[in-house]
Amino acid sequence: MAQVRAITVTPGKPNSLRLVECFPEPSTDEGAVLVEAIAVGICGTDHEIISGGYGEPVPGSDTLVIGHESLGRVIEDPTGAMQPGDLVAGIVRHPDPVPCANCAVGEWDMCRNGRYTEHGIKGLEGFARDRWRIPPRFAVGLDPALAEVGMLLEPTSVVAKAWDHIERMGARAAWEPRTVLVTGAGPIGLLAALLAAQRGFDVHVLNRTASGSKPALVHGLGARFHTGTVAELDLEPDIVLECTGAPPVVLDAMCKAAPNGIVCLTGVSSGGRTIDFDAGALNRALVLENNVVFGSVNANRRHWDLAARALTAADPNWLNSLITRRVPVEAYAEAYTPTADDIKVVLDFQR
Ligand code: BGC
Numbered sequence: 139m140a141q142v143r144a145i146t147v148t149p150g151k152p153n154s155l156r157l158v159e160c161f162p163e164p165s166t167d168e169g170a171v172l173v174e175a176i177a178v179g180i181c182g183t184d185h186e187i188i189s190g191g192y193g194e195p196v197p198g199s200d201t202l203v204i205g206h207e208s209l210g211r212v213i214e215d216p217t218g219a220m221q222p223g224d225l226v227a228g229i230v231r232h233p234d235p236v237p238c239a240n241c242a243v244g245e246w247d248m249c250r251n252g253r254y255t256e257h258g259i260k261g262l263e264g265f266a267r268d269r270w271r272i273p274p275r276f277a278v279g280l281d282p283a284l285a286e287v288g289m290l291l292e293p294t295s296v297v298a299k300a301w302d303h304i305e306r307m308g309a310r311a312a313w314e315p316r317t318v319l320v321t322g323a324g325p326i327g328l329l330a331a332l333l334a335a336q337r338g339f340d341v342h343v344l345n346r347t348a349s350g351s352k353p354a355l356v357h358g359l360g361a362r363f364h365t366g367t368v369a370e371l372d373l374e375p376d377i378v379l380e381c382t383g384a385p386p387v388v389l390d391a392m393c394k395a396a397p398n399g400i401v402c403l404t405g406v407s408s409g410g411r412t413i414d415f416d417a418g419a420l421n422r423a424l425v426l427e428n429n430v431v432f433g434s435v436n437a438n439r440r441h442w443d444l445a446a447r448a449l450t451a452a453d454p455n456w457l458n459s460l461i462t463r464r465v466p467v468e469a470y471a472e473a474y475t476p477t478a479d480d481i482k483v484v485l486d487f488q489r
Contacts, residue, residue, distance in 0.1 A: 141159075141160040141163060142161050142163060142164070142267045142269050143158065143267065143268050143467055144158045144161035144203045144205065144263075144266060144267035145158075145203065145264075145485070146158050146161070146201045146203050147202055148201050149190070149192075149200075150193070152188075152189055153189075154190075154201075154410060155188050155474060157480070159409045161320070164263075164270050166271065167195070168272070169273035169277075170215055170217050170273060170274060171219070172212070172215070172269060173208075173210035173211065173227070173228070173269065173272065173277075174211050174269055174487075175210045175266075175269065175270060175289070176209045176263075176488055177250040177486050178205035178266045178482045179290065179480075179482055179484050179485075180386075180474060180482075180484070181206075181207060181293065181325065182324075182406070184206075184404070184474065186236055186397075186406075187204060187259065187321060188204075188474060194260045195255045196261055196263055199394070202258070202261075202264065203263040203264040203265075203362070204257060204258050204264045205258040205265040205266030206256060206258035206264055206292060207265075207289050207291075207293060208227050208257075208289065208291040209225070209227055209289040209291070210227070210228070211223060211225060212277075213223040213269070214444075214473075215277075216221065216370075217274050219320070220274065220277055220279065224279050225279065225281070225284060225285055226278065226279055227277075227278045228278075228290060228294060229272075229278060229437075230258070230259070230437075231249075231256045231437075232246065232253045232256070232276065233246040233367070234249050234251055234253035234255065236253065238250040238251045238253075243340065243438060244440075246433065246436070246438055247438045247441070249323070249469050260454065263289035264381075268487060271318040272465045274437070278443065279443045280449075281449075284349060284450065286454075286458060286461075287449070287457040287458055287461065288449070288486055290449060290457060290461075291442065291449060292413070292459065293326055293329055294329050294332075294333075294443040294445035294448055295437035295442045295444075296434075296436065297329045297330040297333055297379070297404070298352070298437060299434055299441040300434040301333050301334075303432065304379075307400050311398065313376075314338060315377050316337065316340050317340045317373055317377075317396070318334040318340065318342065318378075318379070319343075319344065319371070319375035319377070319391070320343045320378075320381060321368060321378065321381060321387050322336065322344075322345060322405065323345035323355070323389070324481065325481055326327070326404055327382075327480045328355055328383055328460060329353075330344070330379040330404070331343050331356065332452055334361075334377075334379075335360055339377070341362070341375060342361065342371070342375070342414060343362070343364065344365070344368060345364075347365060348363075348365050350478070350480070351479070354454065354459075355459060358456050358459075359456070363402075367387075367390060368387060368391055368394050369390050371394070374396040374399075376395070376398070377393060377399065378399065378400070378401040378402065380404060380406050381482060383403075383404050383405020383407040383408075384408050385411055385413055388403060389415055389420075391403075392429075393420060395427070395429050396427075397427040397428065398425065399429050400432075402433075402434050403430065403432065403434070404433075404435075406435075460481050461481070461482045461483075461484050462483065463480060463483045463484070464479075464489070465484070465485055465486060467487055467489075
């Protein structure tokens with residue numbers, strides 16, 4: 139039987155990350171589309187899974203192939219939905235089996251009962267293996283020009299959903315937003331800023347430090363780069379995308395929005411820290427200014443398609459600069475060890 143290399147973890151067990159040289163070939167039960175991996179992107183969720191704080195194994199096993207930010211090339215698709223050679227990414231989340239009202243209509247990103255599964259995160263094998271399979275409805279085709287950067291589609295789908303929901307909430311009343319604040323210049327923050335710039339907004343990005351290429355990447359979007367605290371910023375954003383999950387930044391972001399403003403929280407905090415905070419004053423400000431604060435996670439098929447269009451419209455050099463390290467599979471331990479100037483680290487299956 140043919141075998142593939144796979145990067146696995148034992149969810150719940152800290153530092154169980156392994157390169158398995160002879161993992162079974164993906165079974166057709168996983169989907170009709172057979173894909174040769176090009177690369178997977180690595181994010182904070184992967185680090186949390188590796189530290190033992192998140193993730194679920196596939197049923198009947200105690201391990202999980204990691205990797206949810208995929209990019210590959212189609213080897214075969216007997217259904218004819220994809221052609222051999224097509225660039226493809228796999229949708230991360232699959233609907234729950236009940237299904238809940240949202241999963242029943244393809245809105246698995248809004249699953250109500252938590253019984254959804256996620257490739258490389260929760261109960262479904264991930265994409266960090268030489269070959270993987272996916273059902274055609276969860277395969278997203280990419281423009282051939284995105285062969286170097288297409289693993290950015292997954293994080294872009296997450297921000298495409300955030301923008302979709304911001305726009306739906308904004309439509310509740312007459313609203314002419316101009317100023318956008320993004321907190322955090324990691325991959326999610328920078329991609330959120332890209333989508334803001336594509337919408338023609340006056341974009342501001344705040345980051346803890348001005349290290350590495352982050353200021354230049356922000357300027358490359360025609361946006362302004364800031365350090366310091368949210369409270370110190372001399373602006374009144376109509377839209378805030380909070381992309382740090384750092385509790386003091388989250389609270390400051392909620393207080394900063396303009397009247398009728400919308401604050402979208404995308405960062406997953408680890409919890410366990412308490413802060414002395416005037417909740418009454420925040421409530422008063424939110425009510426008297428018709429503000430919206432909402433959380434956003436994951437993305438459905440429509441958001442993946444929006445994200446594919448956003449990446450195709452973006453400057454390829456700018457996208458390429460988000461990827462600060464490309465590491466071959468053999469050096470996987472290096473890829474999963476964060477360094478100070480990382481933005482997006484990618485595990486490369488073709489080198
Ligand atoms: C992924 C999402 C996923 C979330 C929670 C994020 O890193 O991008 O697709 O829903 O983690 O598991």
